[in-house]
Amino acid sequence: MSTKHVVIYITGGIAVYKAAQLVREFVKAGAQVKVAMTDAAQTFVSPQTFAVLTKNPVYTDFSANQQREFVSHIELADWTDIAVVVPATANIIAKMALGIADTFVSTALLATAAPKYVIPAMNEKMWQNAATKRNLATLKNDGIAVMEPAEGFLAEGYSGKGRMPEPLDIFKWINNLSAEKQDLAGRKVLISAGPTVEPIDPVRYLSNHSSGKMGYALANAAAKRGAEVTLVSGPTRLTKPAGVKFIQIQAAAELQETMEKNFSKSDIVIMAAAVSDYHVDQVAPQKIKKNGQDLELHLVSNPDILAGLGQIKKGQILVGFAAETENLLANGNKKLQKKNLDLLVLNDVSRTDIGFNAEDNEVRLLRARREPRLIAKSSKDQIANQIFDEILNLA
Template structure:
């Protein structure tokens, strides 16, 4: 998958520069076209001539050294690249990028690119853990930059811990996995709901549930990777917005219904991974309700069943539900398919270890309207999301052909 891929490798100053040389060699051998930009600090470890010999391309080091008068070098490089990879990425370079500082060839070029940007940090273990560095990385993630986690082991400074630049083979494997995915969902609009809802009692109190939103966010992220236009409607979570995804933040079940209904007609596949409240307080108070003697009873009323409402109004849309159950999983899942007019439902037993709320794994069974069923082993939520999306895509193709 690296064949003819145009990779702009940005090398910043750290002892791990020698790994960047090996990375350049391996990428070139795989058929990628590699161009290298080096900072002045990087040149203290390895000369530009090394990268020129390994990449078979000129190496760029100075923003003001314009080799071709008809082009602005850093703009030309920014436009040329399919992928921008910063390896090694020092704390200094990460800080510059997070704060929009453009004072060298690397930072200036990255600010000008619209291509995918991958950051492979390498630094002392304490530097990596410093709150400023962590904050800067979070900022870049929010911008849509992707990170290749450093390894754990013996560092050049003598410490042992997290901070080693990922091995060249691992970096290449991550890039290959990312760009090897067939964009099977290209031209489709997928709407995903995720997270819990909050049903207000008064300005201080509300009813909610234990949903973390991780499953829905994983579905949205994987759908984007597969080429879809993705709208994520999210209840309150602590998860960063997935890059490249339109996110609509809501709180209550009613707000989630209104948001979902507003985009349903234009979507191709609707996936309801949110844990939406079935009931809400019939009346709410604008002032905090004070403690009183005796018991406190709150009268509840039903919320709109979003999935049933949309399932029963669908036209060509493929509608996928989730069933998080603690008993009789298959019975309840099949009942929901019928009652809510679903094409497919993803069910799990929340009491099973590795399948409950807040964890990064899931154990699910996929039930379809045609009566077929597939049991999946314990997998990461992203792997589960991929499987769900491929099943949903197959059903959508069938629906389109009807």
């Protein structure tokens, strides 16, 4: 943190008083810190407080007589290594999600390419509102880290979820996520992601609800931690991760061929793809016409790609994913053993708030002769890093 330029964006809410301690934590860690405040934030704590703590002028608006730089919001955005929004109100979260730039804070944030960390603080009813949830999902999908608020006594006089976490906890969370680990340097990591698509005719196919987000998060995490990454992906709407070798596939047979071809050259192999269990025996060369009668398809089982890799592995760390709706641990442990895996990531896909298409997940990590490790509900990016932490413990 001692080499970082940190900008703290402070928006209006009773929790503003806690932001002073957070600024102090960054200063104590050796970071160079600047602060920008909305008008609402200034009604709770004076900008002078933060100017004293940071030994830098505080950005408050676009007024030329207050800011030395001609285009001050761009200058600040370019200077930034880490941007922290705290306490993040529902208002600033909505503006960030929609790209609204109508104040110095929202404009500078829109211009900032550096990693952003958002720490929401608001009333529980605002936190649970569908619009807030949509906006938070957008931020996470844009790669912005969001810290869950704490539960406790709120300003309104009752307990609920929405409190700003303690400053030291926030600092540790950001420091953890921003640490530039290179603990996968020199490792070759092969990852599959997304659904497979099994054609029925030229316009119809069999597939599943996998978005590919977990596999892409794993590829991003591995690349950032120094690995040489190959991502084998079924069709998704996701942006190709930077710094990885990308191979597009469609059907399970194509996925199997690609994984087996690259398997021997890999140190760590993660099968996060949701592979279709069946394919059509005979794919129709032309579109099947509707004739008012029932249609029967003869489905043939697809090979178990993960089990096949387990049979041929020679020193690779092999990680599988299991999507279950019942008897999670019993079914998961059977797959761990049967498929000769080193680690199994177990998903409960019966829940609608995690897993397929969701921004967050909650998983259990299963290892032979070990107690399952629960990773509580968090972003898929955070879970990806914890999975790699566990993988490194296996090595």
